[in-house]
Amino acid sequence: MRAIAEGLKGQEGALLPILHALNERFGYVDDQAVPVIAEVLNLSRAEVHGVLSFYHDFRRAPAGRVTVKVCRAEACQSVGAMALIERICGRHGIALGDTSTAGVTIEPVYCLGNCACAPAAMVNGRLHGRLDAGKLDRIVGEAQE
Ligand code: FES
Known part of the structure; x- marks a missing residue:
């Protein structure tokens, strides 16, 4: 998670690309990603959580078969x-x-x-x-x- 966030943090509006990349890589965005992304982007956890929960694109748990x-x-x-x-x-x-x-x-x-x-x-x-x-x-x- 950290490597993905670090790799994309230089992009403009990096939060969404990072969330998309995590969703793509793991199939969902784990709650544990929130503090990691917040730290890497120097945002509050609430800001990251707010964006994560706003968009329906991001799965919050692994999908079924x-x-x-x-x-x-x-x-x-x-x-x-x-x-x-x-x-x-x-x-x-x-x-x-x-x-x-x-x-x-x-x-x-x-x-x-x-x-x-x-x-x-x-x-x-x-x-x-x-x-x-x-x-x-x-x-x-x-x-x-
Ligand atoms: S509104 Fe359902 S496919 Fe376009």
Whole structure:
């Protein structure tokens, strides 16, 4: 963590590039990174934590084996994305942003560039559109096999 932060600290607005680099490298940004980044950038821990928690891009814990990113931007919301999210979260017994004991992580995203085929979701990096609860259940179930 420190090596990544030190390596990027010279960039303008280095905090975001450092957080992105940590997220990319470890798959999430561990809470232990906050004091390290604060020290390297001479910021307060609260400042680093504020930015980290503001952006949905940064995962705060390791993801499960199956990652479901459900779009909740406008076009998808207008055709039932929120009901879809409620259903998939309910089925796995978790809140949006959490990981089930079976290793399914469900996260919100804000437009997958697939608005014409809303509602859309990405399952393990693969884009799916015109979803309904049954179709998304099936796709997630297949990804779990
Ligand atoms: S709004 Fe959902 S894919 Fe664009």
